[in-house]
Amino acid sequence: MASEKQLRILITGAGRGIGRAIVAALKDSPLQHKIAVTARTESELESSIEGALGEHLIISANLLEPRAPLTVVEEVVKRFGGIDLLILNAGDGQAATLEATDDQLWNQTLELNATAPFRFIRAVTPIMKRQKSGKIVVVASQAGLVGEAHVSAYTASKHAVVGLTRSAAAELKDHGITVNAICPIFVDTPMMQKSIDAAVARTGRSSEETKALLAAKQPAGRILTPEEVATAVLSYLDNERTGETKLLDGLGDK
Numbered sequence: 063m064a065s066e067k068q069l070r071i072l073i074t075g076a077g078r079g080i081g082r083a084i085v086a087a088l089k090d091s092p093l094q095h096k097i098a099v100t101a102r103t104e105s106e107l108e109s110s111i112e113g114a115l116g117e118h119l120i121i122s123a124n125l126l127e128p129r130a131p132l133t134v135v136e137e138v139v140k141r142f143g144g145i146d147l148l149i150l151n152a153g154d155g156q157a158a159t160l161e162a163t164d165d166q167l168w169n170q171t172l173e174l175n176a177t178a179p180f181r182f183i184r185a186v187t188p189i190m191k192r193q194k195s196g197k198i199v200v201v202a203s204q205a206g207l208v209g210e211a212h213v214s215a216y217t218a219s220k221h222a223v224v225g226l227t228r229s230a231a232a233e234l235k236d237h238g239i240t241v242n243a244i245c246p247i248f249v250d251t252p253m254m255q256k257s258i259d260a261a262v263a264r265t266g267r268s269s270e271e272t273k274a275l276l277a278a279k280q281p282a283g284r285i286l287t288p289e290e291v292a293t294a295v296l297s298y299l300d301n302e303r304t305g306e307t308k309l310l311d312g313l314g315d316k
Contacts, residue, residue, distance in 0.1 A: 068116070069299075070142040072098045072135070074125065074182065075152030077106030079251030080201055080295075083288035084149060087296055089114035098138040100125075101152065117142075125152055126173055131181035135189070144193055148186050149295060150179045150223075151201040155216030157257050157264075168215045175219035176226065183230050183241070190239045199295050200227050200243040204309060207245055213257075220245075224307050231305035240304035244294045247311050248276060249286045282312030 071088060075081040076099035088095055094116030099107045104122040111118050119141050123130045138145055153175045156167060179200055190196030205213060206220030224243055231241040248257075259269070267275070277285050294310050 068093045068095055069146040070096045070098075070138070070144055071147040071149065072100070072138050072145050072186075073149045073151060074100050074134075074178075075201075077101035077103055077110050079253065080249060080288045080291045081149075081151040082106075082110045083292040084151065084295055085110045085114075087289070087292045089116075089118075091115065096142045098134075098142065100134050125178040126170065128181070131178055132185045135182065135185040139189060145186055145189055146193070146196060147299070148182060148196070148198045149201070150182055150198070151295075152178065153201065153203075153219075154253060155205075155213055155219075155257070157212045158215070159212055160214050163215050168218075171215035172219045172222065175216070176222035179223050180226055183226070187234065187239070190234075191237050193238075195238040196240075197298055198230070198239065198241045199298050200224075200241070201291065201295060202227070202243040202245045202307065204245050204247045204311070206243070207307065207309060227307060228305055235304050240298065240302060242298050242304060242306045243308065244291060245307055245309045246286050246291050246294070247280050247309075249288060249291055251288060280312065284312060286310065286312055 073081055073084055076085050085099060088097055089111060096117045097114055098119040098121060099111050100121040100123050101107055102122060102124055104120060107120045107122065111120060119138060121134050121137055123134050125131060155171060158167060183198060200223055202224050203220040205217040206224035210217050227241050227243040234241060277283060291310060
């Protein structure tokens with residue numbers, strides 16, 4: 063990860079997993095980026111951003127609340143004067159068969175994984191247009207490119223956010239704004255552990271056996287680390303490509 067100037071950065075889902083790894087990669091930059099982090103749990107955000115060299119801002123927020131994205135963006139702009147990089151990492155998923163996926167699970171998954179990112183992009187668009195520059199990176203999933211069993215709500219939400227990425231990129235490219243998505247396979251995060259726990263309950267296998275079987279099914283024969291995803295996300299600081307939905311499968315750059 064490299065950048066030639068100090069950036070004003072907002073990262074969602076920054077308290078754990080991939081978001082925490084992104085913060086770690088940014089916070090010790092000699093450029094002393096201004097970093098705003100948001101998630102539901104303030105204590106996790108405090109731990110994540112601790113030791114940052116530059117100015118930072120912690121905003122605890124529930125992104126299932128319709129006004130939360132706009133409120134977060136307004137707080138960041140009030141403090142930093144603008145936003146150069148928006149990283150949309152917040153998301154969640156729950157394994158369930160089609161018939162066990164009730165309306166509440168469906169609606170909540172779409173709200174967090176697709177509607178909240180839309181609200182963030184909508185909120186930063188006029189800001190980045192005034193700046194005549196800006197970068198937006200969405201952490202999506204391989205499930206946004208292919209179908210997966212037992213995660214219909216999650217898969218639909220990630221397909222939606224991939225479509226949002228492509229549409230926003232086409233609309234904003236003439237304003238100096240890039241929009242891209244990273245689509246990793248399984249990543250060793252608390253969310254993945256929830257999927258493993260669900261599989262354990264469904265199959266009776268041990269957690270270790272389930273994780274090994276899952277790793278063996280991946281293209282590289284292993285599960286990705288959050289740091290690998292963070293590196294892929296931050297690679298967009300160094301180029302002006304837009305509209306990409308980049309599969310991250312551990313086999314190297316595509």
